[in-house]
């Protein structure tokens with residue numbers, strides 16, 4: 001194929017990998033035993049980097065790509081991609097916004113209901129034969145409760161819309177209040193957590209939100225509070241979360257993301273009041289296909305017009 005040489009950092013679906021190889025002759029970086037050594041010899045030929053929220057890339061990789069002109073990433077978060085070197089070199093980055101909002105918001109709602117009504121725990125109870133011995137303990141009501149959303153962006157707003165079907169009151173915290181927003185604004189994460197029954201994290205990851213949910217926020221959420229995280233593990237001080245749950249200072253947690261994925265703190269594995277998912281927010285057939293199409297649409301637009309369709 002004529003056109004810019006493409007380097008693909010990590011494998012996505014087989015369908016996507018095949019398209020990248022057949023239609024764009026993309027070089028599969030992950031197949032090189034010593035990727036950095038490969039780039040040291042061959043890096044100068046690549047002009048476009050295709051990666052994902054999960055694989056990201058390192059500063060060393062960017063340095064070994066002196067002719068890089070664009071980065072196209074699969075996923076909405078880009079905290080695994082070093083932005084400063086890209087900005088310095090004027091290299092644009094695209095992500096896949098909008099197409100995954102509904103699925104991530106659906107999962108947040110599912111986790112919220114699971115955490116409050118103890119669905120996964122009740123399932124384990126039945127499977128273990130415990131129903132034959134006694135009744136399952138009561139959960140917490142979902143409808144009519146107070147929903148605090150930390151990060152009212154596109155996904156947070158999709159969640160807020162869903163919560164209206166459950167007659168919930170909604171408040172949020174962002175760095176600044178949103179103009180014309182129908183929901184109440186809390187001036188800090190602590191203030192939001194103090195008010196909320198359920199605190200759901202839908203903010204971006206990265207340095208600006210690192211450990212935004214700390215011991216103080218968890219204490220404010222309290223022994224009846226539920227924390228739901230579909231954002232990034234780095235937003236929560238995981239050690240403080242484990243301690244708060246272990247000591248009964250936080251009611252429950254329902255988590256799709258962790259600080260050191262795929263590693264989950266061992267202490268959480270044995271806690272009945274914790275729901276643990278393997279980062280599946282956008283993981284549906286329909287949404288993943290749309291995300292793939294959007295990566296390819298960005299790549300195509302860059303090849304044809306020298307610009308990206310959904311630049312960050």
Ligand SMILES: O=CC(=O)O
Nearest residue numbers: 053074075076077
């Ligand atoms: O976590 C997934 C994403 O950022 O899309």
